[in-house]
Amino acid sequence: MDHPGAARTTGSSPARCIDVREVRPRPRMVAVGTFDGVHLGHARVIAGCETVLTFSPHPRSVVRPGDGPRLLTDGVGKRRRLAALGVREVVVIPFDREWAAMDATTFIDEVLVGRLGAVRVAVGADFRFGARGVGDAQTLRADGRFTTTVARMVTVDDDTVSSSRIRELIAAGEVERAARLLGRPHTLPARALGGTRLSLDPALAIPRPNRYMALVDGSGTQVTVLDDGVIELERRRAAGPVEVVFLSRS
Numbered sequence: 001m002d003h004p005g006a007a008r009t010t011g012s013s014p015a016r017c018i019d020v021r022e023v024r025p026r027p028r029m030v031a032v033g034t035f036d037g038v039h040l041g042h043a044r045v046i047a048g049c050e051t052v053l054t055f056s057p058h059p060r061s062v063v064r065p066g067d068g069p070r071l072l073t074d075g076v077g078k079r080r081r082l083a084a085l086g087v088r089e090v091v092v093i094p095f096d097r098e099w100a101a102m103d104a105t106t107f108i109d110e111v112l113v114g115r116l117g118a119v120r121v122a123v124g125a126d127f128r129f130g131a132r133g134v135g136d137a138q139t140l141r142a143d144g145r146f147t148t149t150v151a152r153m154v155t156v157d158d159d160t161v162s163s164s165r166i167r168e169l170i171a172a173g174e175v176e177r178a179a180r181l182l183g184r185p186h187t188l189p190a191r192a193l194g195g196t197r198l199s200l201d202p203a204l205a206i207p208r209p210n211r212y213m214a215l216v217d218g219s220g221t222q223v224t225v226l227d228d229g230v231i232e233l234e235r236r237r238a239a240g241p242v243e244v245v246f247l248s249r250s
Contacts, residue, residue: 014079016089020053023091025117031087032112032123034058034163037072038081040183041161045124045151050088053116054078055095062095069167070205072182074189091116104130104139113145122149156180166205173208175246185215187245190231194239198223198231207246215245222250 031049035042036058046052056075061068073081079090093099093111102110107130112118121140127150129135140148154161161181169178170186179185188206190198198216200206206229214223216233223244224232231244 013083014076015052015083015087017075017079018089018091020091020093020111020115023115025113025115027119028116029120030091030112030116030118030122032121032129033127035078035082036069036163037166037182038078038085039072039161039163039166039181040156041124041151041154043085043183044154045122046082046085046087047122047151049120049122050086051091051116052082052087052089053091053093053111055093055099057095059095059100062097062100069164070171071203072163072166072170072186072205074201074204077187077189101131104135106130107135108140108143112140118146120147120149122151124151125153170205170207173210173212173249175207175212176248179246185245185247187243190242190244192237192239192242194237196233196236198233198237198242198244200229200231200244202229211250213247213250215243215247217242220247 028051029049030051030053031046032053033042033045035052035054058068058071082090112121123137123140125137127137137148137150157180159165159177159181166178166181169175169181175186186205186207188200188204190200192198207225209225209227211222211224214221216223221234226232
């Protein structure tokens, strides 16, 4: 097994969030990527970087409308996990068709150098950027105005760690296997509706309908995920926000 340790996020404050249009250049070490889930592979990319450049919404939802992925984390959860890895600021590109049409050279000139002042850029081995995804790590290295670090893929139990693979495992109800790739149990924000039901955001990666052992706001319990993404609890809860940590199928 080949993977770095994952930081715990309990109690972490979210990293500071800045719109890319408002950022001012200074010497930065920048990790670039979508980083959905902030999994073990992402931890390797981000190591040593205090700034993350990311995209919202997920680029696939813009490039292939109607085919965007269900996300492993919401925005706040993502920034908390990044903060736990030592990231101080998250610079967000409000991704749309105009951004999707930007060529790789312009992205380097105007964003990485012009807006961020990058002195080091870190990416994953499969990173692509620019219109039609023509830019890659070699494109970054060839620029010469900053150093480029390319993180090797991480494998766990012969599984290559990726957000898409983790989504597949969660969709199949394999929350324990997903946790090994994430570096922690899959965790979702929810809202208690009063009574015994919780509502989950349908834009997030919800485990397939089944019974699971989980922590609900830190308390161990069995939960049942229903067909409509609602969670049925064993006991009544007052209405309000809660956090659900999926531990195993029961």
